[in-house]
Amino acid sequence: MAYQALEHLFSPIQVRHTTIKNRILSTGHDTTMPVDGTINERLLAYQRARAEGGAGLIVLQVSGVHESARYTTHLLMATEPECVDGYRKMAEMCHAHGTKVFAQIFHPGREIMEAGEGLLAVAYSASAVPNERFHVMPKPLNQRMIDEISAGYVQAARYMHEAGIDGVEFVASHGYLPAQFMSTQINLREDEYGGSLENRLRFSVDILKAIRAATSDDFVIGMRISADELDGGGLDADEVLEICQALQPHLDYVNLTLGTSASLGGAVHIAPPMAFKAGYIAEQTKVFKDGLNIPVFIAGRINQPQDADLIIKNGQADMCGMTRALICDPKMPNKAQNNQFDDIRACIGCNQACIGHFHKGQPISCIQHPQTGREQQYGSLQAASERKKVMVIGGGPAGMNAALIAAQRGHEVSLYESGKQLGGQALLAQQLARRAEFGGLITNLLQAMSQHNIDIQLNSRVDVAAVQAAKPDVVVLATGAAPYERPIEADDSILKLNAWQYLQGTAPRGKSVLLTDWRCDWVAPGIAELLVKQGFDVSIAVNGLCLGETLPLYVRDDLSATAQRLGIKLIPNARLYGYDNGTVYLQHNTSAEAMELEGIDTIIACDGQVSVDELGDALEDLGIALYRIGDCNTPRTAEEAVYEGLKIAAMI
Structure with a gap:
């Protein structure tokens, strides 16, 4: 039974004829896991963790509807019949865990990030108005291309319907192609697609009507749109509300976010970092909830279930997108419903391994939960075949995670830290302006460690004699780094x-x-x-x-x-x-x-820092299994430290 305080978050919601078991949503987000435009086993494993963890609804990452929609080289494509098999596997997997699944249908218009072979892509938009962020000058769409792209949206929806996906989400957020038609500053056309609001919405209305005709009455059709693009050249809140009200007869829900891909200032809101107030989007969405007669979903740095429950209670939204929270802890919904709030690994909004990886063209993960994106390898850690005495030296993020994972696998673990508290450099990082949440990395690790019998020794500087006296089977060295003093x-x-x-x-x-x-x-x-x-x-x-x-x-x-x-x-x-x-x-x-x-x-x-590894050099000749992790290898970041703690402890 749901905990009393979260009765709103864990109440079901009906969207058209589809009942979603709770109000927790994983919004559509790029994972960089597809390699050939289709759903693969890695992406299935990634989403399976979120379905098993209790998410009510998963919206898949964008699926391109036309060859000109390839805004990166690793998006899904829904342009050929062969795509249906992957979507069917995804639908069956989500449904097996009681989770509903929608798919985003997408064209970026002028918002092209990259193209194949290092070449610049041909970009299209409603008019020849340039993109500031990617420095793209698009070509205006002619009627033939409008017809092709529109047909692509409809065909993609038909493929999703055939595959058993519960609905589609028409992506008009972040200044993508539908929003480019909607905008008076980007759409300068003088034909039937430009000028009046009715004309500027014609592109979207024609597609939404055709999708309904091509699918079925129970198929959900929603739209993602930025409640405010927060950019002088984009749609503002008043315009977006008017647009949503006009499109409401053709939609079963709207999914609101903030910002635009078109400018640096607007793009910050695509995945707002920890400097932004938690759940700040909700301050702007009640007017949409009050002004619309269909469910309103929102997403914008909602990283705690208590915050999401309050947003719904206050009438600011019907569902809450908690994407990075689910990247950080896929089991968050089940933990919250079972009143295990202290065990939830809370997202700190660092953006380093989630969207930070995406922007590097790498599969997404999480600095706190490196199992994310690596579910096939580390999603289900096996108990150790032989219980060993593991001595972890150094109590920063690397050592803490190594001790945690080793203990979870059944080893006898002791953790030695020379200072008076665990945390390493994260204790300094949390003192920086607007970085206090970085301390959550340590709080979360401490809570997880408290569930296991780990012998923690503070104020304990370890030398060779101490290691010999302890007689460990394995030493994991996580002695970190010290400030580098540049000679001048x-x-x-x-x-x-x-x-x-x-x-x-x-x-x-x-x-x-x-x-x-x-x-x-x-x-x-x-x-x-x-x-x-x-x-x-x-x-x-x-x-x-x-x-x-x-x-x-x-x-x-x-x-x-x-x-x-x-x-x-x-x-x-x-x-x-x-x-x-x-x-x-x-x-x-x-x-x-x-x-x-x-x-x-x-x-x-x-x-920067230099590695502290004198003890490691002294231990190499003792004949004890020795592993170095984190900054004592070479100074890097918390992401490498936590990942190496997992990697080494998983193999002991």
Whole structure:
């Protein structure tokens, strides 16, 4: 029985003639798992984890409806009869777990990210209005192409219906092709598709009517659309509400999101990072719920079941998209329904391994749950064939996950940490501006570890003698890293700190602070934001093209916007050369020309780390099975640390 506080989230909902068992939705999202445009075993395994975990509805990632819809090289395609078999397998799998499944039918229009063989694609739109983000100038669609693409939508829906998929979702969100026809700023046509609202909706109306005629009365037809594209060149909330009301007779639900793919500022809302308030979309959607007579689904950083239940209770939506929450913990729905809230591994909105992988062209995963995307290999860990004594040295994310997985598999596990608490560098990361949720990585691991008999030894610095005394069968070394001190020529006229020293409490001197950002990640921007709010005058010398160059795109773009709003001065392509007599010397990292800065009081160096592995070198000759994981191999990120903890512990 559902826990009393979540009675709204776990009540069923009827959409047309289809009953969905709860209000938790996995929205359509690219996984980068398809390799030939069809549903494969890897994608089936990925979605099976979410169906088994209790999601009420899974909306599949976009399926292209025409050859010109290939906006990436790894989307699904629903243009040939051969696609039906894969969709049928997906439908049967979801239904076996009581989960309904819809499929997105899709054309990006001018929003083309990449094409095959490294070439630029031919892009189409309602009119020749360029895309800002991808720098695409589209070709206006003629009537023949409109007819072809429209027929493609209908044929794709027919294939889904034949396969047993419960419905289709017409994708008009994020500035994709239907939205391009809807927009007065993009649709400049003077024919029957342009001008009045009726004309601008003709493309969508004709397709939606034809889908109904080509399928059946019980087949669900919904639409995903951005409630506000949050971009000066896009649809605003008033326009979108009017559009939804006009299309309502042809739809069984609307699925609201925010933002647009067309601009950097608008695209941030496609997968809003942790800097954004949890569930912030709900503040804008009640007007849609009140103004429409069909169910309203929403998605926008809803990562906790309690938040989703409250949104539904408050009449802001009928279903909540919790996609990244389900990537982080596929079992979240079942845990929430069984009142196991403490056991839910909460998404922290880091974007690193989910959409961050997608933007790199790699299958998605999760830094906290590396089993995601690797379900075939790690989805069901087997108990160890022989119980071993496992000694894990180092209590950061790598060591914690190694200890957890080894204990889950039945080993006798001890975890040694030289500090007073577990967490490693994540304890510093959570102190950065708007990064407090990063501490959830540690909270979640601690909770999972508490379910197992792991001997945790804090304030315990391990040496060779301690290892010999413990007589382990296996040593997992996770001793991490220490700040790298870049050699420079300098005097004592300027105070120089490293990022760790600042975050551990050492205060800057004077008024003007320069951060040197070799990492090009979120450390320097996060410290800079803290400093500005403390009243310092802040500059960042970035050893790259832009702030956050190595980060997932939406995190990077949010950091860039924040730096501009706060007046943080940015110096790109710069490395620290030295300082004396109050003058800082920088060097341009491509031209090698010198740059001088006067009036700097403190430098905070974000120069990365070096591995701490002296113990490992000393243990190699003892004859004990030894594995290194995380930063003691080479300094990287929490994602590699947690994954390597899983990988090694799964093979012991």
